[in-house]
Amino acid sequence: EAEVAQSPRYKITEKSQAVAFWCDPISGHATLYWYRQILGQGPELLVQFQDESVVDDSQLPKDRFSAERLKGVDSTLKIQPAELGDSAMYLCASSLLRVPTSGEQFFGPGTRLTVL
Amino acid sequence: SQQGEEDPQALSIQEGENATMNCSYKTSINNLQWYRQNSGRGLVHLILIRSNEREKHSGRLRVTLDTSKKSSSLLITASRAADTASYFCAASGYSTLTFGKGTMLLVSP
Numbered sequence: 270e271a272e273v274a275q276s277p278r279y280k281i282t283e284k285s286q287a288v289a290f291w292c293d294p295i296s297g298h299a300t301l302y303w304y305r306q307i308l309g310q311g312p313e314l315l316v317q318f319q320d321e322s323v324v325d326d327s328q329l330p331k332d333r334f335s336a337e338r339l340k341g342v343d344s345t346l347k348i349q350p351a352e353l354g355d356s357a358m359y360l361c362a363s364s365l366l367r368v369p370t371s372g373e374q375f376f377g378p379g380t381r382l383t384v385l
Numbered sequence: 386s387q388q389g390e391e392d393p394q395a396l397s398i399q400e401g402e403n404a405t406m407n408c409s410y411k412t413s414i415n416n417l418q419w420y421r422q423n424s425g426r427g428l429v430h431l432i433l434i435r436s437n438e439r440e441k442h443s444g445r446l447r448v449t450l451d452t453s454k455k456s457s458s459l460l461i462t463a464s465r466a467a468d469t470a471s472y473f474c475a476a477s478g479y480s481t482l483t484f485g486k487g488t489m490l491l492v493s494p
Binding site: 302309310311312325358360362370371376 | 415416418420425426427428429430433473475477478479480481482483484485486487
């Protein structure tokens with residue numbers, strides 16, 4: 270069964286360092302999402318891609334966060350510099366459907382980030 | 386900010402009992418979805434109900450939607466220990482999902 274892949278699964282970093290997360294969506298899925306989930310909360314959307322284009326990055330803290338999906342397949346989310354408040358689970362999801370329809374999203378296992 | 390709120394925040398039941406979770410949302414939607422998350426893992430899609438539907442069933446799951454009250458409920462019948470997880474509703478607008486804070490369900494053997 271096809272799955273969304275994410276790496277690393279866990280990342281510990283010090284404040285002010287740079288971190289990067291990678292996501293490989295299910296093959297053929299046009300839409301890719303990055304979410305941040307703070308412990309005890311639901312996921313919050315950071316950025317949405319359709320193919321290689323950003324559809325929605327209104328909640329992405331652009332002073333320190335960046336995301337790209339250069340060839341419309343896999344994607345990278347970067348934080349530079351990391352802050353203590355960035356400690357969270359970072360989830361990637363993909364969907365077969367294209368904007369503006371919204372259907373089932375398939376989630377990866379997530380990357381647990383701890384900033385010391 | 387999160388659009389939805391689940392109620393209760395936590396629920397503890399015995400195997401075989403039914404579990405009901407409620408969700409409220411704030412804006413108009415295309416559909417509403419429910420997801421399950423086991424501890425420290427990714428989310429798994431459970432069921433989707435469209436805005437023009439009032440009730441939907443899938444196995445032991447029953448979802449209702451009341452768009453006039455902007456609310457939904459998820460019923461899990463004959464619960465099992467394996468149902469222990471957090472459950473999130475997600476309101477679908479244009480093309481994105483807005484999740485609630487979730488209900489933690491504990492099913493004891």
